[in-house]
Amino acid sequence: MYLRSVANTAPDPVLTVKQVSVRFGSRRVLDNISLELQAGDFVGLIGPNGAGKTTLLKVILGLQPPDAGKVEMEGKVIHRGNSRVGYVPQKISLDPDTPMSARDLVALGLDGHRWGIPLPSRKRWAAVDEALAAVDALRYANAPVGKLSGGEQQRLLIAQALLTQPKLLLLDEPLSNLDIRSAHEVVRLVSRISREQNLAILLVAHDMNPLLGAMDKIVYLAEGRAAMGSVDEVVQSHVLSQLYGYDVEVIRVQGRILVVGGEAPLPVNQSISVWDEALTHVE
Amino acid sequence: MWSVWHFLFAPGVFRDPFMLSTWEGASIVAVLAGMIGFFVILRGTAFASHALPKGGFAGAAAAALLGINTLWGLTVFSVSGALAIGWLGRRGRHDVVIALILVFLLGSGALFLNLSDMYAPEIYSLLFGEILGITPAEVRDTAIIGLVSIIILLLVYRPLLYVSVLPESAQARGLSVRRMEMVFLFLVGLTSAVTVPIVGALLTFSLMVAPAAAASYLAKRPGMAMILSVVISLASVWLSILLSFDTGWPVGFFVASLSAFAYFLARFATARRRAIFPKAHRQPAEM
Amino acid sequence: MLNSLWHTLFAPGFFSSSAVWRALSMSAAVAVVSGMVGVFAVVRGQSFAGHALGDFGTTGASGAFLAGLNAVWGFLGVGLIAGAIMDTLGKRAKERDIATGVVLSLILGIGALFLYFDTTYRNTTGAPMTILFGSVFLVDPSLLPFVLCFDGLAVLLLFIIYRPLLFSSLNVDLARAKGVPARLISILFMSALAMAVEQSAIVVGALLSTALLIGPAAIAIRFTHRPGKAMLVASMIGIFSSWMGILLAYDSYNWPPVNRGWPVSFFIASIILLLYILSHLRLRMGTRRGKKVLQEG
Ligand SMILES: Nc1ncnc2c1ncn2[C@@H]1O[C@H](COP(=O)(O)OP(=O)(O)O)[C@@H](O)[C@H]1O
Numbered sequence: 001m002y003l004r005s006v007a008n009t010a011p012d013p014v015l016t017v018k019q020v021s022v023r024f025g026s027r028r029v030l031d032n033i034s035l036e037l038q039a040g041d042f043v044g045l046i047g048p049n050g051a052g053k054t055t056l057l058k059v060i061l062g063l064q065p066p067d068a069g070k071v072e073m074e075g076k077v078i079h080r081g082n083s084r085v086g087y088v089p090q091k092i093s094l095d096p097d098t099p100m101s102a103r104d105l106v107a108l109g110l111d112g113h114r115w116g117i118p119l120p121s122r123k124r125w126a127a128v129d130e131a132l133a134a135v136d137a138l139r140y141a142n143a144p145v146g147k148l149s150g151g152e153q154q155r156l157l158i159a160q161a162l163l164t165q166p167k168l169l170l171l172d173e174p175l176s177n178l179d180i181r182s183a184h185e186v187v188r189l190v191s192r193i194s195r196e197q198n199l200a201i202l203l204v205a206h207d208m209n210p211l212l213g214a215m216d217k218i219v220y221l222a223e224g225r226a227a228m229g230s231v232d233e234v235v236q237s238h239v240l241s242q243l244y245g246y247d248v249e250v251i252r253v254q255g256r257i258l259v260v261g262g263e264a265p266l267p268v269n270q271s272i273s274v275w276d277e278a279l280t281h282v283e
Numbered sequence: 284m285w286s287v288w289h290f291l292f293a294p295g296v297f298r299d300p301f302m303l304s305t306w307e308g309a310s311i312v313a314v315l316a317g318m319i320g321f322f323v324i325l326r327g328t329a330f331a332s333h334a335l336p337k338g339g340f341a342g343a344a345a346a347a348l349l350g351i352n353t354l355w356g357l358t359v360f361s362v363s364g365a366l367a368i369g370w371l372g373r374r375g376r377h378d379v380v381i382a383l384i385l386v387f388l389l390g391s392g393a394l395f396l397n398l399s400d401m402y403a404p405e406i407y408s409l410l411f412g413e414i415l416g417i418t419p420a421e422v423r424d425t426a427i428i429g430l431v432s433i434i435i436l437l438l439v440y441r442p443l444l445y446v447s448v449l450p451e452s453a454q455a456r457g458l459s460v461r462r463m464e465m466v467f468l469f470l471v472g473l474t475s476a477v478t479v480p481i482v483g484a485l486l487t488f489s490l491m492v493a494p495a496a497a498a499s500y501l502a503k504r505p506g507m508a509m510i511l512s513v514v515i516s517l518a519s520v521w522l523s524i525l526l527s528f529d530t531g532w533p534v535g536f537f538v539a540s541l542s543a544f545a546y547f548l549a550r551f552a553t554a555r556r557r558a559i560f561p562k563a564h565r566q567p568a569e570m
Numbered sequence: 571m572l573n574s575l576w577h578t579l580f581a582p583g584f585f586s587s588s589a590v591w592r593a594l595s596m597s598a599a600v601a602v603v604s605g606m607v608g609v610f611a612v613v614r615g616q617s618f619a620g621h622a623l624g625d626f627g628t629t630g631a632s633g634a635f636l637a638g639l640n641a642v643w644g645f646l647g648v649g650l651i652a653g654a655i656m657d658t659l660g661k662r663a664k665e666r667d668i669a670t671g672v673v674l675s676l677i678l679g680i681g682a683l684f685l686y687f688d689t690t691y692r693n694t695t696g697a698p699m700t701i702l703f704g705s706v707f708l709v710d711p712s713l714l715p716f717v718l719c720f721d722g723l724a725v726l727l728l729f730i731i732y733r734p735l736l737f738s739s740l741n742v743d744l745a746r747a748k749g750v751p752a753r754l755i756s757i758l759f760m761s762a763l764a765m766a767v768e769q770s771a772i773v774v775g776a777l778l779s780t781a782l783l784i785g786p787a788a789i790a791i792r793f794t795h796r797p798g799k800a801m802l803v804a805s806m807i808g809i810f811s812s813w814m815g816i817l818l819a820y821d822s823y824n825w826p827p828v829n830r831g832w833p834v835s836f837f838i839a840s841i842i843l844l845l846y847i848l849s850h851l852r853l854r855m856g857t858r859r860g861k862k863v864l865q866e867g
Pocket residue numbers: 024029047048049050051052053054055056
């Protein structure tokens with residue numbers, strides 16, 4: 001207990017988000033968000049759809065300049081393309097006939113941003129295989145990447161994000177397309193990597209339940225506001241109601257946590273017509 | 284035996300100085316188109332590669348109107364078409380933008396044709412290809428543009444691969460997806476410009492689509508797919524020149540049908556292999 | 571004064587020329603059918619297929635000419651068959667793009683050969699120009715009954731499959747789960763598309779058939795979020811642009827540099843591209859208003 005609190009206060013945080021706000025048009029998507037991650041922290045970023053979770057990750061990656069506030073990585077203001085931050089995107093779509101092996105895909109994380117064609121190098125492949133091993137994906141290292149399952153592709157994406165030896169790993173909804181068992185596998189995997197490599201993890205999910213045993217802290221995001229702390233501190237009816245701005249109720253049943261009223265139905269005048277849906281599908 | 288030999292390699296097909304230029308020009312063009320085709324298939328932009336050579340036709344007509352070198356007209360129009368597609372495509376749907384830019388370019392082509400006095404055979408060979416019309420000077424220009432394009436393509440190979448396969452990860456690593464797309468479209472424009480005089484405006488895209496599509500079914504690694512695409516493209520072009528020389532039929536016909544044949548062969552061969560050995564290509568992975 | 575303005579706008583003879591009246595009415599018919607089918611083609615991401623079907627006309631016409639058939643059968647036959655092949659070969663988005671490309675290149679290659687035979691053995695020149703670039707002033711009146719008949723058929727087919735088509739265009743997986751025969755609907759829509767596009771390729775040429783199919787529909791769906799209304803708006807935009815184009819082409823008969831008129835294809839294509847760019851500018855400037863429309867829609 002004593003050791004842990006010393007460890008918590010002594011080192012500089014890996015990531016500091018200071019009072020960040022982002023506006024799209026007149027809409028405030030992130031409103032004065034602050035949070036801190038230490039090395040080895042496993043933090044779940046939880047919130048309903050459209051809460052601004054992806055936007056927050058984009059800010060941390062330097063892809064979305066905040067309207068106010070700043071983000072620091074190991075004490076320095078972040079910039080785009082920082083190799084100390086690994087990123088696992090929300091969705092990928094690979095054609096089944098993509099002429100690429102799992103190894104090729106992961107190798108992109110190592111030097112995909114460099115000019116020229118890759119030269120044959122044993123060191124390069126050794127690094128790739130090490131990352132593949134870290135996510136238990138060596139078995140299908142030579143398989144065509146487009147024909148792997150969603151869970152297998154997920155592991156490859158994690159591996160390719162690990163190749164630059166980041167200090168912080170951002171994962172955007174890695175569990176959303178997986179069944180419960182695979183979701184638990186991925187959580188366990190990420191948790192293990194975090195411990196082994198002393199890596200800070202910020203994992204986005206709209207459902208906190210698969211993360212309950214694994215995460216050290218939770219950041220709950222709703223209506224652009226965030227609350228950070230342990231699950232027991234944050235996930236309480238009065239804390240979340242304050243975030244949402246209206247009454248929600250936290251119910252615990254059989255070790256699962258449900259936030260009732262959290263996924264608010266859209267007001268009638270904002271209901272989306274079928275046509276809009278058609279357009280979002282094709283765009 | 285001799286007659287088969289002579290049918291395939293008609294007298295003069297290698298010795299005629301005109302034909303020498305053709306072989307050189309066509310080979311450069313086939314390599315370039317096969318290479319860029321790998322990315323055309325990876326990114327699913329067959330429509331753009333169809334539209335740019337065809338739109339370049341307007342440039343040829345404009346060049347005829349102004350009395351300047353056709354290749355420059357082609358280059359200016361297909362490259363500006365490419366950049367316009369990239370620029371407008373940021374906001375709108377890509378395929379819609381391509382269709383509208385294509386239609387606009389063709390409309391301008393109709394206008395320039397109307398204003399100039401191009402001969403019908405001249406237009407015909409621009410549309411469907413011509414193996415006898417290449418001069419050594421044109422081969423030199425083709426070689427310059429072709430080599431520059433190949434060098435650029437090799438330079439951007441890795442980032443282009445990255446943004447094509449994993450755009451969001453690439454962006455997080457500091458690459459600009461939009462800028463890479465512009466570079467890619469620019470290269471498709473240049474490839475179109477040099478390929479049109481030989482294969483024709485209507486059929487140049489078959490070289491950028493079919494060989495690479497065939498290769499994507501056969502190859503398992505990106506580098507291999509690109510090499511295979513170049514090989515199929517070269518084979519189609521060389522065979523097409525021989526056949527066109529013998530028969531007098533338009534070279535575009537041979538290029539299109541030979542490369543399409545390679546595509547169907549590759550697609551159905553791999554489909555059958557998969558039907559016979561389902562999942563033989565990967566070991567079971569229990570997750 | 572007013573009279574001279576009138577005459578600058580509408581060059582003398584515009585309203586009394588029967589060719590003009592025919593061009594106006596035929597292009598309106600084409601614009602309406604293209605606008606209706608085009609909305610679905612754009613939403614389903616089938617612009618390339620729609621364009622390819624127009625290009626098939628080159629092969630269809632030259633093949634029919636070679637065989638001594640009525641051109642309508644050449645257009646329709648190639649369009650329907652090649653359309654079905656494209657639809658069967660390409661099921662996923664990227665695969666569809668490639669399959670469309672390969673089929674188009676093969677068919678165009680065959681067309682090149684047919685045209686070569688046409689010009690060598692039958693001594694026709696200029697045929698590819700007419701088909702590719704087209705002109706609303708050159709409609710062969712004897713083809714009109716066929717054109718109207720197949721246009722009607724395309725619209726009828728579209729109405730019959732309207733609701734399952736809309737559903738499976740929104741979300742194929744959901745539609746399939748609810749028992750919509752998505753494959754069949756896809757093939758049927760491709761047939762309607764083929765009929766509509768081939769007819770307009772006969773009347774106005776491949777170039778304008780693409781312009782009228784894609785442009786007005788793409789503009790319309792930026793303004794309205796209801797499919798029926800989008801079809802109506804697309805048809806109106808199509809009619810407006812083609813009539814403006816015809817008017818300008820007619821006026822251009824005594825424009826420099828040569829007094830032989832500018833091609834109508836150039837005008838219509840430019841007008842449609844211009845309208846498309848303007849529609850984007852409007853929405854960009856009025857983002858807030860655009861959002862409001864979206865929420866109310
Ligand atoms: N570039 C953008 N322009 C305008 N609005 C955006 C943009 N990106 C996201 N949004 C809006 O911001 C809100 C939050 O989006 P996002 O961060 O993706 O939510 P989440 O990942 O939590 O589901 C959504 O309502 C979304 O529509």
